[in-house]
Amino acid sequence: MNETTRERILIAAAETFAETGFAGARIDEIAEKAGVNKAMLYYHVGSKEDLYTAVLTETFDRGLSSIRASVESAGTPAAKLQAILNTFAHFGSENPVFIPIVMREIASGGKHLPDEMVLRMASVFRLVGDTLRSGMEAGAFRRTDPLLTHVSLTGAMMFLIASHPVRQRVARIAGVDAGAHTPAELAAHVGNLFLHGLTITPAKAKKVKS
Amino acid sequence: MNETTRERILIAAAETFAETGFAGARIDEIAEKAGVNKAMLYYHVGSKEDLYTAVLTETFDRGLSSIRASVESAGTPAAKLQAILNTFAHFGSENPVFIPIVMREIASGGKHLPDEMVLRMASVFRLVGDTLRSGMEAGAFRRTDPLLTHVSLTGAMMFLIASHPVRQRVARIAGVDAGAHTPAELAAHVGNLFLHGLTITPAKAKKVKS
DNA sequence: GTCTATATACCGATAGAC
DNA sequence: GTCTATCGGTATATAGAC
Numbered sequence: 001m002n003e004t005t006r007e008r009i010l011i012a013a014a015e016t017f018a019e020t021g022f023a024g025a026r027i028d029e030i031a032e033k034a035g036v037n038k039a040m041l042y043y044h045v046g047s048k049e050d051l052y053t054a055v056l057t058e059t060f061d062r063g064l065s066s067i068r069a070s071v072e073s074a075g076t077p078a079a080k081l082q083a084i085l086n087t088f089a090h091f092g093s094e095n096p097v098f099i100p101i102v103m104r105e106i107a108s109g110g111k112h113l114p115d116e117m118v119l120r121m122a123s124v125f126r127l128v129g130d131t132l133r134s135g136m137e138a139g140a141f142r143r144t145d146p147l148l149t150h151v152s153l154t155g156a157m158m159f160l161i162a163s164h165p166v167r168q169r170v171a172r173i174a175g176v177d178a179g180a181h182t183p184a185e186l187a188a189h190v191g192n193l194f195l196h197g198l199t200i201t202p203a204k205a206k207k208v209k210s
Numbered sequence: 211m212n213e214t215t216r217e218r219i220l221i222a223a224a225e226t227f228a229e230t231g232f233a234g235a236r237i238d239e240i241a242e243k244a245g246v247n248k249a250m251l252y253y254h255v256g257s258k259e260d261l262y263t264a265v266l267t268e269t270f271d272r273g274l275s276s277i278r279a280s281v282e283s284a285g286t287p288a289a290k291l292q293a294i295l296n297t298f299a300h301f302g303s304e305n306p307v308f309i310p311i312v313m314r315e316i317a318s319g320g321k322h323l324p325d326e327m328v329l330r331m332a333s334v335f336r337l338v339g340d341t342l343r344s345g346m347e348a349g350a351f352r353r354t355d356p357l358l359t360h361v362s363l364t365g366a367m368m369f370l371i372a373s374h375p376v377r378q379r380v381a382r383i384a385g386v387d388a389g390a391h392t393p394a395e396l397a398a399h400v401g402n403l404f405l406h407g408l409t410i411t412p413a414k415a416k417k418v419k420s
Numbered sequence: 421g422t423c424t425a426t427a428t429a430c431c432g433a434t435a436g437a438c
Numbered sequence: 439g440t441c442t443a444t445c446g447g448t449a450t451a452t453a454g455a456c
Contacts, residue, residue, distance in 0.1 A: 005421095020318065023234030027450060037423055042451065044421095078409065100317035106369065107310040107317070108229065110376035118376065122383040129384070132408075141408045147381060148389045148399045149408070151373050152366035159316060159365025160358060166320040166328065171357060173332040174339070179358045189358045197407030198342075198351045198359070199288065215439095237432060247441055252433065254439095422456085430449075438441080 006044050009034045013045075014055045014097035021104050022052055022112070053114060059098050060120045063091045071127055077135030082191045084128060085157060089183035089190075092161045099158045125150050153194060160186045216254045219244045223255075224265045224307040231314045232262055232322055263324050269308050270330045273301045281337055287345030292401045294338060295367060299393035299400075302371045309368045335360050363404060370396045 012034035016025045027048060031038040045051045070087035074080040092099045105113050128150045135141035164181050171178035180186060222244035226235045237258055241248040255261045280297040284290040302309045315323050338360045345351035374391050381388035390396060 018317075019321075021231055021233060021314070023231060024318075026448090028448095038450090039424085039452080040422065048450070081408075103313050103317040104231070106372050106376060107231075107313040109372070109374075110379065113376065113379075118379045119383060121376070122380045125380055125384055129386070135408070140410060142406065142410055144403060144408070145387075145389045145399065147377060147384075147386055148370060148396070149403060151369050151377065152400060152403055155369025155373075156362035156366045158369070159361050162316050162319070163361050163365075164319075166316060166323065166331070167357060167361065169320065169323075169325075169328045170332045170335055173329055174335055174357075176339070176357055177355075179355045186358070189355065190362060193354060193359060193362055193407070194403065195407050195409045196352065197403070197405050197409075198291075198345070198354070199405045199407075200350060200352055201411050236430090238430095248432090249434080249442085250440065258432065424455085425453090427452075428450090431447090432445105433447105434445080435443090436441105437443105438439105 005034075005036060005040070009036060009041055009045055009051070010055055010058065013051050014059060014095075017052060017055060018097040018100040021100075022048075055097065056101060056114075056117055057120070059095055059101075060117065063088075063095065063098060064120060064123055066091050067124065067127060071131065077131050077138060077140050078195060080131045081128075081135070081153075081195070082187070084131065085153070085187040085191050086184065088154070088157055089161060089187035092158065093183040099162050103158060103162060124154075128153065149194075153190065156190050156193070157186070160190065215244075215246060215250070219246060219251055219255055219261070220265055220268065223261050224269060224311075227262060227265060228307040228310040232258075259322075262322065263326070265307070266311065266324075266327050267330065269305060269311075270327065273298075273305070273308060274330060274333055276301050277334065277337060281341065287341050287348060287350050288405060290341045291338075291345070291363075291405070292397070294341065295363070295397040295401050296394065298364070298367055299371060299397040302368065303393045309372045313368060313372060338363065359404075363400065366400050366403070367396070370400065 009030070013025070013030045016030045016033065020026075025048070027041065028038060030051070031041045034041070036044075041051075045054060067084055067087050070083040071080050074083040105117075110118070125147065129146040132141060132144075132146045132149055136143050161183070164178075167181075168178045180189065219240070223235070223240045226240045226243065230236075235258070237251065238248060240261070241251045244251070246254075251261070255264060277294055277297050280293040281290050284293040315327075320328070335357060339356040342351060342354075342356045342359055346353050371393070374388075377391075378388045390399065
């Protein structure tokens with residue numbers, strides 16, 4: 001089993017699927033990008049669907065272990081949450097495949113989402129959910145529905161990262177700046193927003209003025 | 211000009227584009243769903259791209275005017291923001307085409323997004339951005355990047371609405387409740403989250419305990 | 421394992437009769 | 439305005455030589 005060839009194919013496939021989606025992806029393009037013959041692609045991986053599933057699960061697994069590691073490296077619930085956001089933003093930016101694919105799957109109601117993938121998504125939620133719940137029980141976080149908050153967090157994060165090209169076009173028309181686009185800056189924005197909210201409370205207002 | 215035929219085609223196209231995306235959509239399927247001949251589709255609307263653009267802009271325009279109306283009906287910046295979220299959630303739920311299409315466009319970096327659509331997106335941002343800026347200037351909102359906050363808001367909202375089927379599967383695996391799914395409940399969750407954040411401040415903690 | 425050549429099917433778009 | 443028939447191009451997938 002030539003693992004290097006297979007990996008080259010998976011990387012090329014990931015890029016193409018991210019750019020055009022499953023239906024828009026062309027096997028010829030993936031093969032050319034991977035530097036292999038089209039027949040070799042079928043020999044090493046299989047059909048287009050097999051290729052898609054392989055890309056999905058392998059990418060998700062790498063992201064999952066990254067997030068797992070980052071959670072354990074932080075102390076307080078707030079720090080854990082920020083660590084998750086940082087890792088998520090970094091992973092999503094460095095693996096441009098991941099976010100577009102998830103967004104497309106959500107857009108189709110997860111119709112093509114195999115159980116193995118839902119299982120992995122549940123693992124991520126458990127990580128974030130536990131962080132949220134422990135923060136609530138410790139009196140650090142307000143009580144909100146963990147699953148809905150989790151989806152809100154990841155939704156905001158994914159949109160921020162993936163929207164960069166569109167954001168630039170919108171910004172030019174609206175006559176404003178396109179805003180930050182580095183993973184660190186985007187994660188900081190989401191963390192700031194979700195931890196403290198928009199409203200200026202008396203305590204915060206005092207803090208700002210001091 | 212038979213407006214009814216054209217509208218039937220646009221409705222069918224909207225459904226198909228939402229389900230499968232631009233590349234995945236089949237003209238034959240759209241024509242059959244609309245109950246018209248394929249040649250008629252080309253006669254009334256034009257090419258596949260023309261069809262896509264028409265669906266996009268007409269749907270977006272209806273949503274834009276809904277949001278415009280809701281903004282004007284509210285007083286304070288916070289109330290305006292909540293009104294936007296409510297309208298957005300309602301429109302997105304009642305037009306199941308809208309959110310999937312936008313999500314797919316963002317996922318592809320807006321490659322198929324015509325300038326007319328970016329223009330409309332900029333209009334929505336101007337509405338939300340002005341609300342945010344006026345809140346900041348009035349001392350009601352903390353200072354954040356308006357465009358990034360706008361994207362975070364819409365991203366969270368869209369993910370919450372569109373993720374419902376996937377959320378149910380994740381919830382079952384994680385052994386938790388799938389959470390709310392009515393537009394009003396989802397809008398309330400996002401509004402609560404973005405206005406007040408997760409962190410319990412001294413002032414809020416006092417409020418909760420009283 | 422690797423490549424060429426090709427089968428097979430599908431899809432977007434149109435010509436042309438009525 | 440409406441339909442049938444079909445063109446031309448392209449896509450996935452494979453057969454078969456080496």
